[in-house]
Amino acid sequence: AQSVTQPDIHITVSEGASLELRCNYSYGATPYLFWYVQSPGQGLQLLLKYFSGDTLVQGIKGFEAEFKRSQSSFNLRKPSVHWSDAAEYFCAVGMTGGGNKLTFGTGTQLKVEL
């Protein structure tokens, strides 16, 4: 069965600083990988996804993520964080071949200091 680990429960960064949120996955084949963001009281919004091809994927709101097969990682990055980025971020893995059933990590709560 697939699993996702997000080692950092909480991260605090200053506005304008760079950000990297870590995600490691376990899956028997090349997975489908996702990053979602959740603001308080809101649903999950897709930031970006990786299915195949270029291992560096660009998403919305200036986020990007890099798939590294050798490290089983899919870390999320942003060069300059904005106060509005404060939210909870979930990494998720989906099974190839259909179904769209996602397994989520436990999330990383991002706090942005002004």
Next chain:
Amino acid sequence: AAGVIQSPRHLIKEKRETATLKCYPIPRHDTVYWYQQGPGQDPQFLISFYEKMQSDKGSIPDRFSAQQFSDYHSELNMSSLELGDSALYFCASSLGAGTGREKLFFGSGTQLSVL
């Protein structure tokens, strides 16, 4: 643009009561997914439906049942509620589910509190 609509937004029930959560997918979306997110927890997949048939099943308790109707809306029925059922229940929809690459659109969730 229309999004996934969930009702009610908040629901308070007592132990051993029943609850029904509703999900209205984006128009033309034929696949619906239910997730449960406990306090401070990651969302856990419960069940999904494609074209009114159950397509996948996750960690859904036997006390819960769900179905998808002819207009593609879905209902999650929860009986004999327990305190541990208190959670945010998300619904998501997609157009198809055959490849696993279909984009999921999530609703804002129903916050269920069991007292």
